[in-house]
Amino acid sequence: MSAVPHAGRARLSRAARERVEFYLAIAPWLIGFVFFTGGPIIASIYFSFTDWNILSAPRWVWLDNYRELVAVDPIFWVALYNTAFYTVGHVPLTFAVALGAALLLNCKVPLVPFFRTVYYLPTVTAGVAISILWLWIFNPEFGLVNYALGLVGIQGPGWLFSKEWAKPALIIMSAWGFGEAMVILLAGLQGVPDHLYEAAKIDGANPWDEFRHVTLPMLSPVIFFVLIVSVINSFQIFTNVWVMTRGGPADATLMYVLQMYLKAFSDLKMGYTSAMAWILFAIVLALTIVQFRFANRWVYYEDDAKPGDGR
Secondary structure (H helix, E strand, C coil), X not given: CCHHHHHHHHHHHHHHHHHHHHHHHHHHHHHHHHHHHHHHHHHHHXXXXXXXXXXXXXXXXXXXXXXXXXXXXXXXXXXXXXHHHHHHHHHHHHHXXXXXXXXXXXXXXXXXXXXXXXXXXXXXXXXXXXXXXHHHHCCCCCCHHHHHHHHCCCCCCCHHHCCCCHHHHHHHHHHHHCHXXXXXXXXXXXXXXXXXXXXXXXXXXXXXXXXXXXXXXXXHHHHXXXXXXXXXXXXXXXXXXXXXXXXXCCCCXXXXXXXXXXXXXXXXXXXXXXXXXXXXXXXXXXXXXXXHHHHCCCCCCCCCCCCCCCC
């Protein structure tokens, strides 16, 4: 009779030991999250309502930072416009290039693994190195782009040195990093059942019909994910503009996160910068919610009777 309680205590002690081992295993990540991610996020909520320059104690100003950003600071709207302009150009261009590359790499031809690696390499290359490379490519005097345009009799623009062409240059450059979206889309393409294409061929569908009525609907959840991540990432562009233009010329490439960096580490306006960060969070959250609301009109899941019918 005494063996049963003893076995129960043994199981209990083993379960307790496993719990201790589990928390010890995640402790490094948990400590890092609390001190370097979660803690600063919570602290930034408080600092966004204060006037704080690091050198002195925070002074509570309530909504003054938000009011100044929206109603007084014109650079806030310039940075927001530049970032929105970049997003509108970057997201569809990069997606189109990534989808085209994924479709090509989904074909059963020789050396496909090699080309997959080559196309993905720019994604893992250091952002500073890529920025320096594109500075040379876009150089108006001896850059490759203007040299190629000159061969067909076109006078190339100033690109990054031109207020009108600086943002388009950044958008064109952004397509270089299509590898991450390409890999995700390629995984989605390889998950499309072959029997759907076989059924389409039996019905007399041509390649365009297969792409429009089979590939796109089955790929729509993956496309939805890629678009959400692309929009979020585009609002956080920083490295390229910091290395290549520092926001110039004439604030033409002054992006939102770059303006946050300048306010925080040049002007030491940490409370002001915290307010900017939370406004950016609200904008990205609103855009994500809008995308989810419209997703039921075009995102198709295999167990649904029609795209996004909510089941």
